Amino acid sequence: MSGVELVGAAAPGDVDRYRAVQAPLAAYDELLAGAPGAASGLAAAIDAMGRGGLVSARQEVRRLVDDDGIQYGFPATDDDPQTRRPWHLDPLPLVIAAQEWAGLERAIQQRAHLLGLILDDFYSDRLLLRRGVIPAEVVLGHPGFIRQADGIRGTRLTIGAHDLGRDAAGSWRVLADRTSAPSGAGYAMANRRIVSQVMAQLHRETDLVRLRGFFHTMRAAIMDAAPGRAESPRAVLLSPGAYSETAYDQSFLASLLGFPLVESDDLALRDGQVWMRSGGRLARVDAIIRRVDSDFCDPLELRADSQLGLPGLIEATRRGTVSVLNPFGAGVLENAGLAPYLARACHELLGEDLLLENAPTWWCGDADARTYVLAHLEQLIVRRLDAVDGQPPQDGWALSSTNLASLRAAIAAEPWAWVAQEPLPLSTAPVVEGDHLTPGRVVLRTFWAADETGPTVMKGGLGRIGPAPSSQRISSSAGAVAKDVWVLSGGEETRWVDRTDQLPILVGLREPSAVSPRVADNLFWIGRYVARAEGTTRLLRVVDDLTEDYASHVGTPGASTMQAMIEAAADLTRIRFDGETDPHGHVRAMLADTAFSGSVAYSVRRLVDASQNVRDSLSYDVWHVLSRLVRALARTPKSSQQLRPTLLRVIESLLAVSGIVAESMVRDESWGYLDGGIRLERGLMTAELLRSTLGVARPPVVEGQVTEAVLEVGESIITHRRRTVAGVGPAWPVHSAVALLLADTGNPRSVAFQVERLHEDFVLVGDTAMAARTRTLAEEIAAFDIVAACADGRAGLASGLQEFADALRGIDQELEQRTFARRQMQRVLPAPWTGGRKLS
Template sequence: MTVLRDYAASVTQPSLGQSAALFDEVASPDGTLRTAWKRLAAEAVDLTLPELNRVGGEITRLLGDEAVVYTPPGGEQRSWRLDPVPLVIAADEWAVLEKGLAQRAELLNAIQLDLYGPQELLSRGTLPPSIVFGHSGFLRVVARTRVDHQRQLVITGTDLGRTPTGEWQVLADRAQAPSGIGFAMENRRVLSRVLPVAYREAGLHRLAPFFQALRVSLTQAAPHGRDNPRVVVLSPGPTSETAYDQAFIATTLGFPLVEGSDLVTRDGAVWMRVLGRLERVDVILRRVDADWSDPLELRGESQLGVTGLTEAVRRGSVTVVNGLGSGVLENPALLPFMSAMCEQLLDEPLRLAGVPTVWAGTPEGRDQVIDRLDALDVRRIDPPFEVDLARDALVAAIVAEPYRFVGQERATVSVSPTLDRGILQPHALTLRAFTLRHGSSYRPMIGGLATAAPIGTAPDQVGVSKDVWVLKESPDEPDQGLLDQLPVSQARAPVTQVPRVLDDLFWLGRYAERVEDLLRLAIVTHELAEDFQGRPHSSGGQTLSVVAGTLRSLSPSAYDRADFEGDLRSLLLDARRPGSVAQTVARLKEIAQSVRDQVSPDLFRVFGAMDRARGALAANPHGWQIGESAGRMLTDVLALHGVTGNMVRDEGWHLMEIGRGIERSLQLCHVIGPTLSARRGLDVDRDLHHAVLQASESAITHRRRHRGVVRGASVLDLLLLDETNPRSLLFNLRAIDASLATLPGSSGSTRPERLVDDLLEELDRLDVADLLATEGDHRPNLARFAHATAQHLMRLSDAVGEVHFATGPVPRSLAFSTVGAGA
């Protein structure tokens, strides 16, 4: 017997306890597989438990390599989890659910249009006014506007659970900024890679056409008369709960991922800041809650929104998806009135019932909720919905403001076998379905995002996700039921980046180079320590002391100077150590997360490989593992350079290269200053020259040119003045100068360009013999040169930020507005 068949046979056994009465997504009541599962290939159905655990391990590795993360409300960021057993739904079963989802999205849109327009639901008494006006999601500032709101509810999310009889019921509606589409697509990508045969032969609907339809719908949501409209994805930032989901959508759809500071309102319209100018924004896919979206008219303390956005919405110059105020539709107090509202607005019976809910805003409802306090889940109508009060305090709160509370029957959902601690166990399952306004109607995504959690936990608790496989009725059925896409303008969209993103890419280049240079120096230090840490008075031991001291100057350490092994372990593993490899990699990851829509997913696989190398070092106490892990990490960071090397040569790439050039030049100064500015004897100086060449990846070049003879003059000439050596100061300054010239804000005379010119002139006058001149045992000219050049490079870095990353308002004419002219 295989693991799934074993599971199915066990559903009739008493060992399943409370789950036996629940609807099981895989097993029929007679202990056989459900029809949908019987249609799957043997590769899916006949998996053994060891094979299933292997697949689970591959899933974890792939998600880790792509840095797929999620931050639960009030919690810390954690890795995204995906179960190897999908939720499989037959075509005929989905067809029934699909109709209900389409109707519900249409109903929610109609409710929103009414509440912000004629308000007939209120005037006819179908919906109590206190449910609407007492809810924080109802925004009076956009009510009764004359703007056409027909398209403001473009995409909805519906959280569903099955009753014991197998019928789907609505647990909650998500209308403000429904998240999870990106996670659903990521789940599909991963599962199709670890179960390729099962996926290929299952005959299920692909998700890609839904994303294509979403792109069309967002583009067509632009205000009338806008050709080739600009769409942006507005994010709270890389630390938000669903930052990965937001970046995935932006990347897949090809829209800029922006934050509130990247946008500005002018003349009643929204504009995006780019280098030296503003560009008009027509559609905003909003992932910032409405009340944080405009500090001028909504929450004044918000730093996430766009000042003046509400006025731009009222004028109709920009479309916000979903519209400001759509949060009112997430009010659980609407659930008892959905059937009546559907009859009034759509003249249809409600197809998808909601979880039984009692609103406490009437005397009868209040008494019923209080009387059944132990049997109901009491929730607020506003976020946070969960109530954490003692019984007496809860009763007092309900009596004081009854309209703010609902009592809901405890939702009973289905179960699905889930890999938990190495075995399959039944977990409670919920499904988030997504519905898109496509053309003139609503189309549900044929699929979705399922979540499984241990039985007994709250339905909204974070569990493990599942891919949703909806089987086709026939092989020739079009994916997502979409034969053709609606037309979209074929005009080439301008590729522009906001200053915040350019700043991040600049520092991405700097941190990537810093990691590489630290690792090279650490490897040299470890090699010396392996040979000479027991011989401190030998020439190699003295060389080790100098090189290790240089490394400590870049990353201060509390370790004893003789504890080279502990110091190097700390450098690679301790993220709290200033300037360490671990801390720099952590910062590099943070920046990569914030520009996820700009970089290849391969970049995150590099991080995954680096994490595994660090994990191997943490698990291995032997000294040789230090060099092994450092070498693997160096290989990985070199792969990172290869990934970024495939980027389009736009402003972002050039700024990343500028950052890399500045950091490489800085690190060179930080190394040659302490190591070569003193005389320590012929043998020690020779060893230090070799160490510097190795740390600067120039040893082979020097050996070929000088036949193994190492002198200070030849080393400095190669590292400072050789225009063909990519590691030399001259090479990098010329590369920085060339990249600066490509930037829109450069004129040939800007401060960054002047500073580079000064450095190039200094190198043109430089005499290596003068640098090597000695006074006693010191070379003061070399020390002064290294220090002065490093300070000059720091000023250059600051100047690049001041000129190219400034986010202040674009200058305006005193006589008239120049925004419309593309200022």
């Protein structure tokens, strides 16, 4: 579907109905009160779509979000399968007029510049504190102030974000500054990709600013921040890992910037320099965009219990060998206690009035402010200055009289520790709910990137709508609905920063991008799970056909063939068949029951998990196919319906995954590990299948049918028949099947073919030991005497196949121990900090 039609069988009046629902809220509305040029096109599109169009748009957005695998939250667990959920996106964009945005953009640029100067002052001369512009308690008492970062020079506030909301007059105000490890820019781009498809006609007809250029600017700003000695700097994005609630945002942002997504396990510190691990090689890192909170980044100087950081990272920044963005301690700028003093700081540092003010805020360490807060406590949002994660603000109007009294006492006891803020009414915007529009409160997150020339603001952002009109705290974790933000261009061409013309014509060559053990391991297992799921599904398709034909014909050769293939499937999946269970139900369990680790559904679930861990290494198209694959398995029919259509859809999707990676991945280390996983798993499964089926002597009539079934699983039945008719190859069917599926290097399904490709993959990744080992294995397979092995009850064949399978398992075990081995869990002994300067 290319988008929702804006003309057709539409019933006008949806905007009028929305106006009637929104009116009682008496709030500024982004659709109804916006500038005519901004709102009229969207309003006309809504009325043209009608209720049916709105429903279709909402469904299409959900499908595309699902197809792209966009998620928020922590990965699901067996105890709580709902912790990671699909991204909730509304199809209707939030539209902002060019003139309004121009003023807002200037204000954001000023604020970004101001915050950068404040941060530099906090960790150097602290003149703002010495002169009383900002109370020292507000800064030094905030957990975001990192004393170990004191005195570190040479890094600047490079990226940032601000959460904005409208006041009663419709003016934008700051709800919160996001300067430590700001998230959401990747989600903003993902929103645009989807909404531009769903609202394709409106998107084409609207003169709005595109977002892509902002990420070029961000990349240039990050490269500018690298140490000056780096002629061709290497930057990485440091992530807490796949268990981060914004893991999608991090991986997508890394892809947009073209930087590797790394975890602490991927990095090493040598001689004061940060390096990225790649097998036995190290690649120097010059800039780190961190999405790990400051106090978790260096267990040597900060939290000794952190497993997310790199010991010695702060010392590396002191030496100037690496730039960490944003700088350690930038979280102090997220301090709500700074809000009352930013206007004064702006005059002090810039000689200007502050253009973008916060929501009215009071720091209770000031006597006058404390008096006001205590008198109006029931109307304010109150939080501790030193609040940490898990300590939400308190809404005064929601507290009982007892709790209010306790809060007053706490403020009186430690006035410096408390900050109060007036809640903004916030504007509203329409959200598609069911077949109608409903108003929700709006928070807008804006983004910027700053280089040495100043900050550049993304012309757009991440809109979020509260789950209810009464919502005051609007966040993705609280169930907010996301909005794409359209900024009209006003006819002016936007020029983004592009430094390619400033790069030297010739730059020194360096090592290609490294693949860390963590990434290599996940890529390898992606390949294994793809091959495992496909091989198992192909086997189940043959078993399903046999059960359909022979389940009720006990004692026939066909029933014996069915039993042999069910037992082979049980051997490969480790899902035993007791002989009494309904064969159809058993096949269904091997396909779709995730309780069994050998089922196709289990392999697919692990495939998706592994893919999420290295999302930035895969083509975007993979996610559409994986989504289709998951849906196909989720719709596995009941026992009374045939499984074949589902099996065919699963095979089709798995082939699509293989095709996408084969046609989209550069033949570098990443490809070598992923393809190596495919080859090892397929070779292992084929050897095991042959051993379990043809490694056992059976009556000739049964053996003939089993042989054909095995050849069908191995996609070699047509070649076998043609060779038999032409008199080419072994005459005995078992010999022909073993020759085709074990030793034929021209057959892409044979064990020999997999070993040859595995050898090439090891050469590609530079693993000479494994390359030699696979070369030896290939020679052993080529020398295997199939005719002699098939004599005397097939013991020789079964034994030989077992040896080949064990050899492949040995390769897998050595890879796990040597190549994919992670850094040992660090244990840092806490010690008093002695670096930096004494604070004053």
